[in-house]
Amino acid sequence: MRTLLSINTFLVIVVLALLSCQNTEDLSLKQLHKSNAALNLSGKELYEMHCAACHQNNAKGVKGVFPPLKDSDYFLEDPKRAIHNILYGQSEQIEVNGVVYQGIMPAVKMSDSEVVKVVNYLVEDVNKSNQIINLNDVKWVKQNP
Numbered sequence: 001m002r003t004l005l006s007i008n009t010f011l012v013i014v015v016l017a018l019l020s021c022q023n024t025e026d027l028s029l030k031q032l033h034k035s036n037a038a039l040n041l042s043g044k045e046l047y048e049m050h051c052a053a054c055h056q057n058n059a060k061g062v063k064g065v066f067p068p069l070k071d072s073d074y075f076l077e078d079p080k081r082a083i084h085n086i087l088y089g090q091s092e093q094i095e096v097n098g099v100v101y102q103g104i105m106p107a108v109k110m111s112d113s114e115v116v117k118v119v120n121y122l123v124e125d126v127n128k129s130n131q132i133i134n135l136n137d138v139k140w141v142k143q144n145p
């Protein structure tokens with residue numbers, strides 16, 4: 001009887017501990033999203049946080065694995081297409097500056113205005129181009145995925 005009780009108590013504690021772990025995880029995730037939005041990061045900061053791990057800090061990518069976003073014929077052909085890449089990810093075979101890429105880019109979680117900022121950072125600062133995009137472009141892509 002005694003052991004049974006303590007096993008029960010033990011189980012209750014384990015379950016409670018697991019539940020509380022899950023709760024804290026959820027909470028901290030929510031807080032992360034909140035603080036991110038409140039931080040009002042610049043396009044460059046957003047790029048460094050969400051894209052540079054693959055496309056590299058200098059946006060030149062890794063040949064054959066992660067396509068370049070700087071001086072990329074594919075990106076500059078239509079920067080609006082990048083909105084779709086970011087919102088939905090991309091895994092079809094593409095050719096960038098004559099090199100074939102058959103990789104997987106996961107969708108990146110960002111607010112609409114963050115998508116605008118990060119794409120325009122790439123357009124204006126990285127590529128010195130004037131093909132900037134705006135919030136309506138992001139809304140259009142969301143309505144026509």
Ligand code: HEC
Pocket residue numbers: 047050051052053054055065066067068069072074075076081082085086090091092093094096101102103104105106108118119
């Ligand atoms: C986990 C790695 C990874 C991350 C993070 C990532 N990408 Fe990509 N990206 C890729 C891969 C791989 C491809 C090529 C996909 C394919 O082969 O179809 C790609 C393709 C692209 C393309 C089209 C190809 C080109 O060179 O123009 C754009 C634009 C792009 N990414 C922008 C971004 C932006 C902006 C971010 C951050 C908001 C980002 N990516 C985050 C891996 C990543």
